[in-house]
Amino acid sequence: MSRRILGHLRCHVVAYVALFFALTGSAAALTGQNSVFSDDISNGQVKSPDILDSGVKAPDIADGHVRSPEIAADAVDSSEIAANAVKGDEVDANAVDSSKIAANAVGSSEIAANSVDGGKVADNSLDGADINEGTLSGLGANDGFDSLCDPQNTTFIDCDAQATVSLNRTMNVLVIVTTHFDVAANAPAWGNCRLERNDAASSNNHPIGGFTQDTSTSVHQGGMNLVDVQTLSAGTYTFEVSCNQEDSDVEYRDIRVAAVELSQ
Numbered sequence: 505m506s507r508r509i510l511g512h513l514r515c516h517v518v519a520y521v522a523l524f525f526a527l528t529g530s531a532a533a534l535t536g537q538n539s540v541f542s543d544d545i546s547n548g549q550v551k552s553p554d555i556l557d558s559g560v561k562a563p564d565i566a567d568g569h570v571r572s573p574e575i576a577a578d579a580v581d582s583s584e585i586a587a588n589a590v591k592g593d594e595v596d597a598n599a600v601d602s603s604k605i606a607a608n609a610v611g612s613s614e615i616a617a618n619s620v621d622g623g624k625v626a627d628n629s630l631d632g633a634d635i636n637e638g639t640l641s642g643l644g645a646n647d648g649f650d651s652l653c654d655p656q657n658t659t660f661i662d663c664d665a666q667a668t669v670s671l672n673r674t675m676n677v678l679v680i681v682t683t684h685f686d687v688a689a690n691a692p693a694w695g696n697c698r699l700e701r702n703d704a705a706s707s708n709n710h711p712i713g714g715f716t717q718d719t720s721t722s723v724h725q726g727g728m729n730l731v732d733v734q735t736l737s738a739g740t741y742t743f744e745v746s747c748n749q750e751d752s753d754v755e756y757r758d759i760r761v762a763a764v765e766l767s768q
Contacts, residue, residue, distance in 0.1 A: 644669050647762035653683075653747055654755045655695060660746040662700070663756065667763035668742045676766040677734050679743050683759040684727030685712050693752030697728045699761075700744050707732060712747075713754050727756070733766070 646667045653663035669677060679699065687693040694713020699706045710728045728745075743763050747756050 643765040643767065644671075645762070645764040647760060648744070650745075650759040652755060652757060653745070653759055655747050655749045658748050658750060660696075660698070660748045662703075663745045663747060663759045665759040665761045666742055666744040667761045668740065669763045669765055670740045671736060671738050671765065674735065674737045677736055677741065678764040678766055679706075679730070679732045679734060680762045680764075681728060681730040681745055681760070683712075683745065683747075683756050686755045686757055687713065687752070693749075693754040695747055695749040695751075695754045695756075697745055697747040697756060699730055699732065700746050701734070701741055703742075706734070706743070711750075712756070713751070 646669055648664070648666040650664035653661070653665075655661045667679070671677075681697075681699055683697060685695075692713060694711060696709035696711055698709050707730060710730065712728050741763070743761050745756075745759050745761055
Protein backbone atom coordinates (compact mmCIF):
# COMPACT_ATOMS: atom_id res chain seq x y z
CA MET A 505 0.00 0.00 0.00
CA SER A 506 2.75 2.47 0.92
CA ARG A 507 4.58 1.53 -2.27
CA ARG A 508 1.50 2.44 -4.28
CA ILE A 509 1.10 5.87 -2.50
CA LEU A 510 4.78 6.68 -2.97
CA GLY A 511 4.55 5.88 -6.64
CA HIS A 512 1.46 8.13 -6.95
CA LEU A 513 3.25 11.06 -5.37
CA ARG A 514 6.28 10.63 -7.65
CA CYS A 515 4.02 10.84 -10.69
CA HIS A 516 2.02 13.80 -9.49
CA VAL A 517 4.52 15.93 -7.48
CA VAL A 518 4.49 18.81 -9.98
CA ALA A 519 0.69 18.89 -9.94
CA TYR A 520 0.61 19.05 -6.13
CA VAL A 521 3.15 21.93 -6.04
CA ALA A 522 1.07 23.88 -8.59
CA LEU A 523 -2.09 23.25 -6.54
CA PHE A 524 -0.33 24.58 -3.40
CA PHE A 525 0.58 27.88 -5.04
CA ALA A 526 -2.88 28.22 -6.56
CA LEU A 527 -4.53 27.82 -3.19
CA THR A 528 -2.11 29.97 -1.14
CA GLY A 529 -1.23 32.72 -3.69
CA SER A 530 2.14 33.76 -5.02
CA ALA A 531 2.55 37.05 -3.05
CA ALA A 532 5.19 37.28 -0.45
CA ALA A 533 5.38 39.72 2.42
CA LEU A 534 7.89 42.63 2.01
CA THR A 535 10.02 43.44 4.98
CA GLY A 536 11.91 46.58 5.89
CA GLN A 537 11.40 50.26 4.99
CA ASN A 538 11.52 51.72 1.47
CA SER A 539 10.98 48.28 -0.06
CA VAL A 540 8.19 49.38 -2.49
CA PHE A 541 9.30 51.28 -5.59
CA SER A 542 7.32 53.13 -8.25
CA ASP A 543 7.72 50.26 -10.73
CA ASP A 544 6.02 47.96 -8.18
CA ILE A 545 2.80 50.08 -8.39
CA SER A 546 0.45 50.16 -11.36
CA ASN A 547 -0.24 53.58 -12.86
CA GLY A 548 -3.14 55.40 -11.24
CA GLN A 549 -3.34 53.02 -8.25
CA VAL A 550 -2.19 55.48 -5.55
CA LYS A 551 -5.26 57.45 -4.38
CA SER A 552 -5.71 60.35 -1.94
CA PRO A 553 -6.63 58.01 1.00
CA ASP A 554 -3.26 56.22 0.47
CA ILE A 555 -1.31 59.45 1.19
CA LEU A 556 -0.74 60.86 4.65
CA ASP A 557 -1.98 64.40 5.36
CA SER A 558 0.81 66.84 4.44
CA GLY A 559 2.67 63.86 2.99
CA VAL A 560 3.30 65.54 -0.37
CA LYS A 561 5.80 68.42 -0.26
CA ALA A 562 6.93 70.88 -2.92
CA PRO A 563 10.00 68.75 -3.84
CA ASP A 564 7.59 65.84 -4.64
CA ILE A 565 5.79 67.91 -7.33
CA ALA A 566 7.29 68.60 -10.75
CA ASP A 567 7.48 72.26 -11.79
CA GLY A 568 4.35 73.52 -13.52
CA HIS A 569 2.20 70.51 -12.52
CA VAL A 570 -0.12 72.29 -10.04
CA ARG A 571 -2.77 74.30 -11.95
CA SER A 572 -5.62 76.46 -10.70
CA PRO A 573 -8.16 73.54 -10.88
CA GLU A 574 -5.99 71.67 -8.32
CA ILE A 575 -6.15 74.58 -5.82
CA ALA A 576 -9.20 75.14 -3.62
CA ALA A 577 -10.79 78.58 -3.59
CA ASP A 578 -9.07 80.92 -1.09
CA ALA A 579 -6.49 78.20 -0.29
CA VAL A 580 -3.52 80.38 -1.25
CA ASP A 581 -2.90 83.55 0.76
CA SER A 582 0.01 85.99 0.90
CA SER A 583 2.02 83.71 3.22
CA GLU A 584 2.20 81.08 0.44
CA ILE A 585 3.54 83.51 -2.18
CA ALA A 586 7.17 84.50 -2.42
CA ALA A 587 7.99 88.22 -2.40
CA ASN A 588 7.78 89.75 -5.89
CA ALA A 589 6.58 86.41 -7.32
CA VAL A 590 3.27 87.74 -8.70
CA LYS A 591 3.66 89.89 -11.83
CA GLY A 592 1.12 91.94 -13.76
CA ASP A 593 0.36 89.15 -16.25
CA GLU A 594 -0.69 86.86 -13.36
CA VAL A 595 -3.44 89.25 -12.22
CA ASP A 596 -6.82 89.49 -13.94
CA ALA A 597 -7.75 92.86 -15.37
CA ASN A 598 -9.58 95.00 -12.78
CA ALA A 599 -9.02 92.32 -10.10
CA VAL A 600 -7.09 94.68 -7.81
CA ASP A 601 -9.00 97.67 -6.44
CA SER A 602 -8.11 100.21 -3.75
CA SER A 603 -9.25 97.87 -0.95
CA LYS A 604 -6.42 95.47 -1.85
CA ILE A 605 -3.66 98.09 -1.84
CA ALA A 606 -1.96 99.25 1.34
CA ALA A 607 -2.00 102.97 2.10
CA ASN A 608 0.91 104.79 0.42
CA ALA A 609 2.00 101.53 -1.28
CA VAL A 610 1.74 102.86 -4.84
CA GLY A 611 4.36 105.39 -5.90
CA SER A 612 5.11 107.05 -9.21
CA SER A 613 7.29 104.11 -10.31
CA GLU A 614 4.23 101.81 -10.17
CA ILE A 615 2.10 104.05 -12.42
CA ALA A 616 2.32 103.96 -16.20
CA ALA A 617 3.06 107.25 -17.95
CA ASN A 618 -0.09 109.28 -18.75
CA SER A 619 -2.35 106.74 -16.99
CA VAL A 620 -3.71 109.25 -14.44
CA ASP A 621 -6.01 111.92 -15.86
CA GLY A 622 -8.22 114.53 -14.21
CA GLY A 623 -11.02 112.03 -13.68
CA LYS A 624 -8.81 110.00 -11.31
CA VAL A 625 -7.77 112.98 -9.15
CA ALA A 626 -10.05 114.10 -6.33
CA ASP A 627 -11.22 117.70 -6.54
CA ASN A 628 -9.06 120.16 -4.60
CA SER A 629 -6.56 117.43 -3.68
CA LEU A 630 -3.57 119.08 -5.40
CA ASP A 631 -1.77 122.19 -4.27
CA GLY A 632 1.22 124.08 -5.57
CA ALA A 633 3.71 121.60 -4.09
CA ASP A 634 2.17 118.80 -6.22
CA ILE A 635 2.53 120.66 -9.52
CA ASN A 636 5.67 121.24 -11.52
CA GLU A 637 5.16 124.83 -12.60
CA GLY A 638 7.51 124.28 -15.53
CA THR A 639 4.90 121.97 -17.08
CA LEU A 640 2.16 124.63 -17.04
CA SER A 641 1.45 126.68 -20.11
CA GLY A 642 0.81 130.38 -19.64
CA LEU A 643 -2.65 131.87 -19.81
CA GLY A 644 -3.60 132.95 -23.31
CA ALA A 645 -3.75 136.60 -24.36
CA ASN A 646 -4.28 138.38 -27.64
CA ASP A 647 -4.72 141.96 -28.83
CA GLY A 648 -5.44 143.86 -32.02
CA PHE A 649 -4.90 147.46 -33.25
CA ASP A 650 -6.53 149.69 -35.87
CA SER A 651 -5.21 153.18 -36.54
CA LEU A 652 -8.43 154.49 -38.15
CA CYS A 653 -12.10 153.54 -38.10
CA ASP A 654 -14.32 155.93 -40.09
CA PRO A 655 -18.07 155.19 -40.08
CA GLN A 656 -20.16 157.33 -42.46
CA ASN A 657 -23.58 157.19 -40.80
CA THR A 658 -25.56 155.68 -37.95
CA THR A 659 -24.84 152.14 -39.13
CA PHE A 660 -22.23 150.42 -36.96
CA ILE A 661 -19.13 149.19 -38.74
CA ASP A 662 -16.52 146.76 -37.39
CA CYS A 663 -13.15 148.31 -36.79
CA ASP A 664 -10.15 146.15 -37.70
CA ALA A 665 -8.89 145.80 -34.13
CA GLN A 666 -9.68 142.24 -32.97
CA ALA A 667 -8.54 139.94 -30.16
CA THR A 668 -9.25 136.18 -30.20
CA VAL A 669 -8.91 133.65 -27.38
CA SER A 670 -9.57 129.89 -27.37
CA LEU A 671 -10.65 128.36 -24.06
CA ASN A 672 -10.43 124.65 -23.23
CA ARG A 673 -12.65 125.06 -20.16
CA THR A 674 -14.83 127.65 -18.46
CA MET A 675 -12.69 130.69 -17.65
CA ASN A 676 -12.84 134.40 -16.94
CA VAL A 677 -11.63 136.68 -19.73
CA LEU A 678 -10.47 140.25 -19.15
CA VAL A 679 -11.26 142.51 -22.12
CA ILE A 680 -9.74 145.99 -22.44
CA VAL A 681 -10.69 148.53 -25.13
CA THR A 682 -9.15 151.94 -25.71
CA THR A 683 -9.72 154.49 -28.47
CA HIS A 684 -10.02 158.23 -29.06
CA PHE A 685 -11.74 160.29 -31.76
CA ASP A 686 -11.21 163.24 -34.04
CA VAL A 687 -13.79 165.83 -35.06
CA ALA A 688 -13.30 166.76 -38.69
CA ALA A 689 -14.50 170.29 -39.74
CA ASN A 690 -17.98 170.85 -38.34
CA ALA A 691 -18.64 170.51 -34.65
CA PRO A 692 -20.25 169.14 -32.67
CA ALA A 693 -19.51 165.64 -34.01
CA TRP A 694 -20.09 162.40 -32.17
CA GLY A 695 -21.02 158.74 -32.43
CA ASN A 696 -21.15 155.48 -30.49
CA CYS A 697 -18.69 152.64 -30.02
CA ARG A 698 -19.39 149.27 -28.43
CA LEU A 699 -17.66 145.99 -27.69
CA GLU A 700 -18.75 142.94 -29.66
CA ARG A 701 -18.10 139.26 -29.02
CA ASN A 702 -18.41 136.93 -32.02
CA ASP A 703 -20.26 139.69 -33.94
CA ALA A 704 -22.87 140.24 -31.21
CA ALA A 705 -22.97 143.34 -28.97
CA SER A 706 -21.30 142.62 -25.65
CA SER A 707 -21.54 146.06 -24.05
CA ASN A 708 -23.73 149.14 -24.05
CA ASN A 709 -23.16 151.89 -26.59
CA HIS A 710 -20.49 154.36 -25.48
CA PRO A 711 -21.17 157.87 -26.85
CA ILE A 712 -17.95 159.48 -28.05
CA GLY A 713 -17.51 163.00 -29.44
CA GLY A 714 -17.62 166.69 -28.63
CA PHE A 715 -16.81 170.22 -29.71
CA THR A 716 -13.61 171.82 -30.91
CA GLN A 717 -12.48 175.38 -30.59
CA ASP A 718 -11.18 175.45 -34.15
CA THR A 719 -13.83 174.00 -36.44
CA SER A 720 -11.63 174.29 -39.50
CA THR A 721 -9.20 171.57 -38.48
CA SER A 722 -9.29 168.03 -37.16
CA VAL A 723 -8.73 168.18 -33.41
CA HIS A 724 -7.68 165.24 -31.20
CA GLN A 725 -10.28 164.54 -28.50
CA GLY A 726 -10.90 162.04 -25.69
CA GLY A 727 -12.26 158.57 -26.37
CA MET A 728 -13.60 155.24 -25.15
CA ASN A 729 -11.97 153.23 -22.34
CA LEU A 730 -13.62 149.93 -21.44
CA VAL A 731 -12.54 147.22 -19.01
CA ASP A 732 -14.79 144.15 -18.78
CA VAL A 733 -14.46 140.67 -17.22
CA GLN A 734 -16.57 137.96 -18.83
CA THR A 735 -17.08 134.35 -17.69
CA LEU A 736 -17.11 132.14 -20.76
CA SER A 737 -17.40 128.39 -21.35
CA ALA A 738 -14.98 126.42 -23.52
CA GLY A 739 -14.81 127.74 -27.07
CA THR A 740 -13.24 130.36 -29.33
CA TYR A 741 -14.18 134.03 -28.90
CA THR A 742 -13.31 137.07 -31.01
CA PHE A 743 -13.66 140.51 -29.45
CA GLU A 744 -13.78 143.67 -31.55
CA VAL A 745 -15.00 147.27 -31.51
CA SER A 746 -17.75 148.57 -33.77
CA CYS A 747 -18.61 152.26 -34.09
CA ASN A 748 -21.09 154.51 -35.87
CA GLN A 749 -21.47 158.25 -36.60
CA GLU A 750 -24.47 160.09 -35.20
CA ASP A 751 -23.71 163.75 -36.05
CA SER A 752 -21.35 165.63 -38.39
CA ASP A 753 -18.03 163.95 -39.16
CA VAL A 754 -16.26 161.91 -36.48
CA GLU A 755 -13.34 159.54 -36.90
CA TYR A 756 -12.08 156.95 -34.38
CA ARG A 757 -8.33 156.64 -33.96
CA ASP A 758 -5.85 154.17 -32.43
CA ILE A 759 -8.39 151.49 -31.50
CA ARG A 760 -6.90 148.71 -29.41
CA VAL A 761 -8.62 145.56 -28.12
CA ALA A 762 -6.94 143.13 -25.71
CA ALA A 763 -8.32 139.86 -24.28
CA VAL A 764 -6.54 138.02 -21.43
CA GLU A 765 -7.50 134.61 -20.02
CA LEU A 766 -7.87 134.50 -16.24
CA SER A 767 -8.13 131.34 -14.15
CA GLN A 768 -11.53 130.97 -12.57
